[in-house]
Amino acid sequence: MLSAEELVMRYGDRRALDGFSLEVRSGEVTGLIGHNGAGKSTFVEVVAGLVRPASGRVRVCGVDALERPCDARALLGVAPQELALYPTVTVREHLRLFAGLAGIRRASARRAVGAVAEELMLGEVLDRRCGVLSGGQRRRAQAAAAMVGTPCVLLLDEPTAGADPETRQALLAAVRARAAAGAAVLYTTHYLPELVDLDATLAVARRGRVVARGGRAELTADLPGEIRLSLDPARPRPALPAEIAGRARDDGPHALRVATRNPSADLATLLAAGCAPLSVDVRRPDLDDLYRSLATRDLAADAAA
Numbered sequence: 001m002l003s004a005e006e007l008v009m010r011y012g013d014r015r016a017l018d019g020f021s022l023e024v025r026s027g028e029v030t031g032l033i034g035h036n037g038a039g040k041s042t043f044v045e046v047v048a049g050l051v052r053p054a055s056g057r058v059r060v061c062g063v064d065a066l067e068r069p070c071d072a073r074a075l076l077g078v079a080p081q082e083l084a085l086y087p088t089v090t091v092r093e094h095l096r097l098f099a100g101l102a103g104i105r106r107a108s109a110r111r112a113v114g115a116v117a118e119e120l121m122l123g124e125v126l127d128r129r130c131g132v133l134s135g136g137q138r139r140r141a142q143a144a145a146a147m148v149g150t151p152c153v154l155l156l157d158e159p160t161a162g163a164d165p166e167t168r169q170a171l172l173a174a175v176r177a178r179a180a181a182g183a184a185v186l187y188t189t190h191y192l193p194e195l196v197d198l199d200a201t202l203a204v205a206r207r208g209r210v211v212a213r214g215g216r217a218e219l220t221a222d223l224p225g226e227i228r229l230s231l232d233p234a235r236p237r238p239a240l241p242a243e244i245a246g247r248a249r250d251d252g253p254h255a256l257r258v259a260t261r262n263p264s265a266d267l268a269t270l271l272a273a274g275c276a277p278l279s280v281d282v283r284r285p286d287l288d289d290l291y292r293s294l295a296t297r298d299l300a301a302d303a304a305a
C-alpha cells in the first residue's frame with residue numbers, strides 16, 4: 001500500500017506539491033490525472049526518493065520512505081516519465097540488474113526476466129542495447145524494469161506516451177496483472193480511456209494537491225450527460241424551450257447538443273416543442289466530462305480570486 005500525507009515540495013518559490021495527500025491500496029490501480037504542471041510527476045519523484053519534500057509523510061508498504069528511502073525503494077517499481085535506460089546496456093542486462101536490485105536471486109531472476117519480456121513483447125530485443133531501441137520498445141523496456149522485481153507498489157508515469165496500440169495493450173494488460181496479483185499501482189496519464197481499461201479509481205491533481213478522489217462512477221455521478229440530436233435540414237428549427245436553451249449548443253448546422261441530467265425528460269420536452277430529430281444519441285457522463293467540469297471550476301475559482 002502507498003500512502004502520502006500533506007506533502008509540500010518547493011522549487012524556489014513555486015510549490016510543485018502543496019499539501020498532496022493520496023492513498024493507493026494493494027490490488028488497486030489509481031489513475032492520477034490533472035493538468036500539465038499539476039504535480040503528478042513531482043509526486044512520483046518524491047515517492048521514488050528522487051527529490052526530497054520540505055514536509056509531509058510517505059509510506060510504502062508501511063516503510064517510511066523519507067526516513068528509510070533505500071528500504072522503501074526496494075519495495076517500489078518505478079517507470080519515470082522521462083526514459084531512463086542505460087544506452088550501452090542490453091535489455092536483458094538491464095532487467096537482470098533491476099531484478100537483482102529487488103533482491104531476486106540469479107535463477108529466479110532469469111525466469112522473471114523471461115516472463116516479463118514475454119509479457120511486454122521484448123523477446124526479440126532482449127539482447128539489443130537499450131540505446132538502439134525504438135521509442136515504443138524503450139517504453140516497454142522501462143516498464144519491464146519497473147515490474148521485473150514484482151514490487152508491492154508500482155509507479156508508472158505516463159507509461160504509454162507515444163506507444164503504438166499494440167504496446168499500449170501489452171502495457172495495460174501487464175498493469176492489470178500486477179494489480180490482480182496485489183500490487184498498489186499509481187498510473188499517471190493524459191489518455192483517460194486507459195483508466196477505464198484498467199478499471200482504475202481516480203485521483204485528480206490540481207496545483208500540487210489532490211482535489212477529487214474516488215471511483216469513476218462516484219466522481220461522474222453528479223455530472224450532466226448529453227443528448228445529441230440530428231435535425232432534419234428540410235424543416236425549420238423550432239425555438240427551444242427556455243429550460244433547455246441555456247444548456248444547448250449547435251453542433252454544426254443540423255445537429256444540437258444538450259447537456260442533461262435527465263435525458264428522457266429533456267427529450268420529451270424537446271419533442272413536445274416541435275423538435276423532430278432524425279436521430280438521437282444519449283451519452284452518459286464520462287471522464288472527459290469530469291476533467292472538463294474540474295477545469296471549468298478551476299477557471300471560475302481563478303476568476304473569483
Ligand SMILES: Nc1ncnc2c1ncn2[C@@H]1O[C@H](COP(=O)(O)OP(=O)(O)OP(=O)(O)O)[C@@H](O)[C@H]1O
Nearest residue numbers: 011014015016034035036037038039040041042043
Ligand atoms: N526540476 C524542477 N525545477 C523547477 N521546477 C520544477 C521542476 N520539476 C517540476 N517543476 C515545476 O513543478 C510543477 C509541477 O511539475 P510536474 O512535472 O510535477 O507536473 P505534472 O503534473 O507531472 O505535469 P505534466 O502533465 O506536464 O507531466 C510545475 O510548475 C513544474 O514547472
